Amino acid sequence: MTDLPGRRPPPLPETALTFREQLENFRLLGRLLVQIWHTSPPLxxxxxxxxxxxxxxxxxxxxxxxxxxxxxxxxxxxTAPGPAFGDWWASGTLNHVVTLLLIELALVVGIDIINRAMNLVDSILSELHSNQMSVDLMAHAAKLDLRHFESAEYQDRLERARRQAAGRNALLSVLFGQAQNVITVATLAAGLFIYAPWLILLLPISFMPAVLGETRFNQLAYWLSRWRTPERRELEYIRYIGATPETAKEIKLFGLGDFLVSRFRTLAHTIFVENTRVARQRAFWGAIFAAISTLTYYAAYGFIVWRTIAGEFTIGDLAFLSGSFLRLNGLFQAILLGFTQVAAQSMYLDDLFSFFEIQPGIVSPATPKPFPAPLRQGIRFENVGFRYPDTDTWAVRNLSFDLKAGETLALVGENGAGKTTIVKLITRLYDPDEGRVTIDGVDLRELSLTEIHANIGVIFQDFIRYSLTARDNIAVGRIAAREDATRIDRAAEQSLADGVIAKLPKGYDQQLGRLFREGRDLSGGEWQKVAIARAYMRDAQLIILDEPTAALDAKAEAEVFARFKGLAQGKTAVIISHRFSTVRMADRILVLDGGAILEAGTHEELVALGGRYAELFELQAAGYR
Ligand SMILES: Nc1ncnc2c1ncn2[C@@H]1O[C@H](COP(=O)(O)OP(=O)(O)OP(=O)(O)O)[C@@H](O)[C@H]1O
Known part of the structure; x- marks a missing residue:
């Protein structure tokens, strides 16, 4: 969690954005407009x-x-044509004024229709655009490296980008509204210019202060929001752990409700105090600037009134000029404020677009070599060293071993020994910092990522409990085979998940998890059987089970592995387990310690060796005697 609020330095920008930087941000608008155009050209x-x-x-x-x-x-x-309205009407004297009134009526009705149509079109367009952005964001996030998801900085960037994808709809209306205002201003200014050009000079005095103030406050608001991203994520997180089925048990029993509520309250309050401070300042200065603007208007109005009295302008001119000045003043302000708003929003756009600029580091080569099928030699670690990003310690170092084709290899070692890291390196979730990993002599980096993932079936200890149906929970192992009932059946049978599904009221169609209506939760071991079925769905050349059996009872684990052994015949497999009853079934065992290999051999060889393995085995066996 982040530091408690108040201990972080004040969230103020060191310097205001320069005009150049603001213009730079406008560059992003071009990108936004292109996106909007692609969303729907007719709209x-x-x-x-x-x-x-x-x-x-x-x-x-x-x-x-x-x-x-x-x-x-x-x-x-x-001179009146007669005393009654009928006399006026019959004489045709009123024709001109009546025509003018009808034109004005048409203009009023027309603008109402136009405004409504505009709102409709804009709202449809914004929603389509926002949906498209969310889809693009998900697609891009899916391409990023695991390293990105494990870093707080990227999580912050993703969170900011997510907010922008959904929250930039207003920008669209502001942007289009700007164009509309500019045209209106041009027409009104032309009118004003013909009658009294110097009135136009008064306009900037009236609106400039407001615009400058607004620019500053927009920047301040942006910095505040950006600064507080970690806290906002933490608020989301507290809200999440405070109200989900996964966390409810522990929160209740540990009595964490009050703790969470008070943490939420303190954090939310700090953000609230900062936001209101900016809002108060904005309201104060806003009032002052509005007063300046009103005074300027009345100065101009006074002048026009006087010229009218002096006979230079007609009463109609008076109405036209004062109306034009008032509207121009409002419009100029709207345009410049719109400009600052657009500038402010484009700062946020930067958050969105810069997320799209994050490039994955782990990618397929331009011309990948074919994945070796069937495997002949297997996987080889050659002097591999790897450090997690932003850490100084090596998770594994000087690691060399072979995983021969057709062999079942067990990885054993205490917590943090480096077992899962090896799996991440085999599956290219990370690339080694030193040495290389090869498959049949080909460096993993020369193969296509899709092929690597298609040929390796992995179930991690922290597999996902999808709030989907039982069928889909298995089908995710090979989502392309979602409709293949026989394959799903077979995978369930192989992982012993069939017994679990048989007990569910709706069988394969049973919604799992507690998140949605009629969802049914499973026991830890039952979930594991369902998850293991995913590895069988994959029908991969290499199967890796990274301790997904910890919650299975001893009998079930023995059974799962006996089947696994049978099915893995001819297949290459890696199993990670802390249970020696399982580990001993492997063809070969690697004992890891501090990211290096301590011992290697079969169960019998390692027991005979009398080293760490023998010691750990003895310790566990003693527990059962
Ligand atoms: N994402 C990460 N960022 C930084 N360090 C990590 C990360 N994941 C693991 N480590 C560190 O790397 C080392 C090896 O971890 P690894 O997960 O491979 O251990 P393991 O043998 O699988 O442990 P366990 O039996 O507890 O699952 C540990 O010191 C761990 O703290």
Whole structure:
């Protein structure tokens, strides 16, 4: 867990982003627009067209408004055609003003329809885009190395990218809205420019302070959010362990509820305090800047009123100009704030896109050699040394041994001796830092990763208990054979999972785990039998069982391994177990200590040797006497 809040330095950026850096962030917008275009070209076109129409509406409204007022002023000065409305109507004097009113009505109704259509198109487009991003993110994460998933830094980056994939929908509307506002501004500014060009100069005084303030606060908010990623992940984690079937037992019995609640509360409170501090500052400065803007508007308004009194402008002009100035002021602010918002959001976009830039280090070569089938010599470790990332100690070092084709090899050793690490190296979840691992003389790095994984069936001690049906829990071993009932049946039989499934009310269709409705949990040993069936589903040349049998009772484990031995006939296999009754069945045993081989031989040879193996075997055997 991270340090308790308060002990981390304050989450403020050391320097504000330079204009150049902000522009750099805009580069990412191009990428976003291309993605949006690919999401749905027709919807993207529809959105642009609707906004174009929407952009022209304000100037049209103001102009028609001006014409109406001028016409009303004109009509109020002429001699009435008669006392009644009918006289006015019959004389045709009202035709012009009525036409103008109808045009204004059409503009109001039209913009409402346009806005609704725009919202609809945008929301569909954002959802499609956000789904696509989530899919891309999952696909990319699946390609990354195990090392990435085992590092807190990458977890933070993944978490930030995940948030962005789902949370950047607003950006789309802001971005398109910007384009719309720019067009509106251009039309209004042209109008204003014709009447009173210097009014335009007043505009920047009005909106600039607000824009600068907003830029600063957006950056602050981004830094806060970025800074607190580890805590947010921890909050998620506490929420998770506080409320899942897997953890409920232990949390209850250890009475950890209060501990978790108080930790959650403290963490959430720190984040809350920081966020409100920024929000308060933002509200304060926002009010000041808004006041500056209002004062500027009234200065301009006062000027227009005076020019109208002096007879330079008509009443219609007065309405048009003050309306234009007000709208322009609002729009300029909206554009520049939009700009800062887009800049702020593009900082977040960087989190998303930079995740896609993380490249896996363990990849297939451009022209892989064919995977040796059938295996002739087997697997060889040649002077292999490996350190986990960010650690100083060697997990294994100077390791040389052969796993001959057709042989069952057992790895024995105390906790942390390096057994699982060997499995990770054989399966290329990691590459050695020294030496090499070969299959039939070919370096693993020269083979295709897909082929390596297809030819090796591994079940780890921490296999996954999928909240899927019993059938799918086995089928995941070879998901392409999900529909192959015979194969699933056979795998279940070989791993003894058939007995477990027979007891389930819905058999293979039984939902397992407690996460979903009608889910049925299994005992530890039952889960293991189901998991081992996955290795048989694979029908691989090399099978590795990394202690997935620890929860099986002694009889079941003996039975599972007797079958395993029978089925592994002709197949190469590695088993890791702390039970000597199992280990002794192997053709050869490697005894590991501190990442190196201490002894090697058959059970009988090692017992006769009287070394560590004999000692450990004796210790376990004594326990049964
Ligand atoms: N992801 C990791 N990051 C850093 N160090 C690790 C990691 N996984 C294992 N280690 C370290 O590497 C060494 C070998 O671990 P390994 O998991 O291979 O042991 P093992 O023999 O399988 O142990 P066990 O019997 O407990 O499963 C240990 O010192 C362990 O602490």
């Amino acid at each position: 993207a076109v529809a959105s642009v067209c609707l906004r174009l129409l929407g952009a022209l509406q304000p100037i049209a409204m103001l102009w028609v408004g001006k014409l109406i007022i001028d016409e009303v002023v004109r009509l109020s000065g002429i």
